[in-house]
Amino acid sequence: MESVEWANDDHVVRALQAMERIIEDFDSQYTEKFWSALEQDGYKRDPETKRLVLQSPRVRLAEEGALANLTDPSVIKSHLSRIHAAVEFDPELAIGSAKELIESTAKLVLTERGVAFTKDDDLTRLTNRAAEALNLRPNQAATDGPDGGSGVKRILGGALNIAVGVAELRNAYGTGHGRDRRPSGLGSRHAHLAANAAYLWCELMLDTLADPKAPWRKEV
Template identity: 45%
Template sequence: MKDLISSGTRGQFRDLMTNSTLAAIRSAFQDEGFAPNPDTRYDDTSSRRTATQEYLESVAWSDPDHVARACRAFERLLIDWDDDEPHLKSFYSALRRDGCTFDPHGMITPPVGNGSLRPLKSMASLTDPSAIQEQLDRIQRAIIDDPAQAIGSAKELIESTAKVVLVERGHPVNDKDDLPALARAAQDALGCTRRL
């Protein structure tokens, strides 16, 4: 199975950790359940880059659960960084190429392979797909640790999608409508005869 985050992206993260501390690196990865790989063959003059590589090698990069936990370690280690720092921007660009998304607070949502909840390419043509993307990201973050929240977010995704359909088709949106009413209105706007 393919790595969800590429080795090049992981290498960029490792290089960023030159500006961190050993204690912070150890704490972030260990709190996510990772132990360093004692058999690493990576050789570097920086103990921080070496320690980071030992933890990176303990992640199963094709396992969505491992990758989600590694991304939480990334977030924790990068939270106080200046967003305009060029190396950080480059790392985030690499994550985007790997299929990751970000919320306004810097939370990373990793890709999950073939069953990914990544946005459809057709969303790019929408005027404002942010509500749909926000719900997809919530579901993605919750699906492993909080299935009940993922189910609630799925309902909100349907509501958000119905509202986007109405706006895109030039129909009014009544924020007081419940899910069945929104779904019917969206179906009518699309000219669908089948009802939920």
Template identity: 45%
Template sequence: MTVIARRDLVSPGTRNAFRSLATDLTVRTVAELWEGHGFAPVAPEDLKYSDPGQRRTEFMRYAEGVDWADDSHVRRALLVFEDYIRTYRDPDEEGTPRWLEDIKVRLGRDGYHLNDDGRISWINPPVLMRDLSGLNDPSGILVELERIRRDLTTDPQGAIGAAKQLIEATAKTTLRELGVVVEKNRDVPILVAMVHKELRLDAASAPDGPDGSKAIKKILSGVINIAVGVAELRNQGFGSGHGQASAPAGLGVRHARLTVNAAVTWCELILDTMTDPSAPWRNSRSGDGPTLPETRTPAP
């Protein structure tokens, strides 16, 4: 299994700034702010942080239980941080206090915006909100998601290239999880067709019910065209991966967003179908090769 480094979505410096706020709160308040968003403390023997301050230690008992590289964990943790700001801030204080300005700068470096009401939002949000823990090895998908996150608003050509590679990585990961051997250099249209066949998302093998309805078949046909179109756009020189004599003229962020959103539509369909315990493909493969485990709920 290939292991890749997962980037923390909130830096240690930003987390430390919020930890400092706990110094002036009660231990009970520190715990309640975390538990209000579904987080649980790590066991005392598992706590790596050492500090004589009881409140800061209580903060870290919860912070160490957060997967800071996981989108869903971080979204909830940001809600906790919003509550910390509202709880700590003096409502009668005029202007922006220095501690809040420091937090705003730190969040900005991490890719977040803190508005005047204390709301934290993603400047460049994740594009694929799916739990990948049910996959044996999601590293190929994670690499492309990180590329998209990095390039979407700064390098449209790079984002388009990563969108095509996200489709390719999702297709290859799906087929590997299903025990299907894939030739190394298969083109994206062939990979997409193979995935749809294995998951019974093609017209020929769709079962009765909603999956086999004419409307769903039309939608699935469109989704296949979307995936193939993303690959064609990249291959026509609008995406990274091929050296060009001249940079593509007129390519902008809107083209990158269109392409990335198109790629994500297809990838979410495939991942949702893979992790659906009642998806038709599971019945067709029972007793015939491995099946993917059902979706796991991330631990808080």
């Protein structure tokens, strides 16, 4: 158990398969509880191969890429784990956590770039300033190479609107606000939409922060 890398899906699956073999000889009530608990965390046994698999991909950022140069990536990992656990079973929490992932990423970028912010800064201001700190606003794009092309500029403009969209979705449906009733019509597809949108925005920001050849480094 001490050798298991719990952030590695392959390691986790192998460890759980070992646990499964251990409890096979126990009463069926224990095995039923075992599978029920695993399904709540996104794992399921393939009926044909009998192998344990993830029901949906774990949302995460590359350890050797996007998170590599962060002083402390633990807050990002915490949000990603929370989103993964909630995306199938608690869309409100997944949407709320997606917004928090974007907010934390923006603050981490500003901190790494030495740009001050306050507790009163809203998400729009934080994300705009974080993008500006990395030269990711369309009007800051380089004049040559792919970063200066119209394609990249269009993608950047769309990506920067993602944060606003996730914030609006969270305000209407996500956790973080006391409500007098649960929102109707909300499902896992909405949670996946918010999670993947937040993932795209955060990966863009953190990949750019970590890239040794990113345009913003020319100013350093």
